[in-house]
Amino acid sequence: MNDRHESLEPARTIVAGLRGLRATAPAHLAPEVLARVAPTDSYAALESPIGPLFVAYNAKGISAIGRGSDPEAFEEHFRERYGRRVRPASEAPGQLLDTVRRxxxxxxxxxxxFDLDALSEFERAVLRKALEIPRGEVRSYAWIAREIGRPRAVRAVGSALARNPIPLAIPCHRVVRSDGRIGEYAWGTATKRAVLTSEGLDPDQLEELARAGIHYLASSRDHVFCSTGCRYARRILPRNRVAFRSVEEAAAEGYRPCHHCRPAIPADHAA
Ligand SMILES: [Zn+2]
Structure with a gap:
């Protein structure tokens, strides 16, 4: 806790200095300075389709989302993870909660x-990439690793997603195992499946395809192939649908990768 007190020192010095000068500091100055030196986090409760949540935020944005209805447990968890306190919001942050709800x-x-300052550069890259996955679609851990230029870091991508401090708003639930199984989730696989279903995806169907060894679907009309988690894969009419086990197989048949889900590069399902 010492570090935190030390980190507040510069702000205190500035505020004390202004007082010493008998300057009239604008009322908002101290909180703003403090927010820059050491963020002050507030939190509010929010109802969601998967039950009650807590949303913590500071001047930089949302810093955490926690599940549950026990404020003390949330405060404790937050303090353990960030080494600073989070306080109940003194007034309802209407617009922010509305935006989260929407x-x-x-x-x-x-x-x-989002306030992702407490994370490593790698973790931030992983979470920003997860933010690009549209609702109703999924991508693999290997896809994220490749897209952020760290194709070998598939396991590290999994760890970074498991530690996502802002689940749901940063959709780590849209990242599934490279073998096609839905995979782990910090709030449990059942919740992951429920959230994906609420977003219009059919997790059972995805896993069924994966069990049959099918990782890519294509349309024989336009010769473009998609990963099975791409929205365009779902739109292919059954009579035009072609299934592939691998990128190599699709390429050998003269199919081009979809620009939307970018399934290319062999070894995509190696992990
Ligand atoms: Zn696609």
Whole structure:
């Protein structure tokens, strides 16, 4: 806790200095300075389709989302993870919670900002990439690893997603195992399946395809192939549908990778 007190020192010095000068500091100055030196986090409760949540936020954006209805447990967990306190919001952050609520119900509007400062550069890259996966679709851990330029770091991608401090709003649930199984989730596989289903995906169907060794679907009309978690894969009419086990197989048949889900590069399902 010493570090935290030390980190507040510069702000205290500035505020004390202003007082010493008898300057009239604008009322908002101290909180703003403090927010820059050491963020002050507040939190509020939010109802969601998967039950009650807590949303913590500071001047930089949302810093954490926790599941449950026990505020003390959430505060404790937050303090353990970030080494700083989080306090109940003194007034309801209406717009922010509205935006989170809309986001969770599938609307795209409303920009959400996130405070990811406590994470490593790699973890931030993984989470930003997860943010690009549209609702109703999934990608693999290997896909994220490849897209952020770290194709071998598939396991590390899994760890970074498991530690996602802002689940749901940063959709780590849209990342599935490279073998096609839905895989782990910090809040349990059943919750992951439920959230994906609420987003319009059929986890059973995805796993059924994977069990049959099918990882890519293509349309014989346009000769473009998709990963099975791509929205365009679902739109292929049964009579045009062609299934592939691997990128190599699709390429050998003269099929081109979809620009939307970018399934290319062999070894995509190696992990
Ligand atoms: Zn696609």
């Amino acid at each position: 986001r969770l119900s599938g609307e795209r509007d409303g920009e959400l900002r």
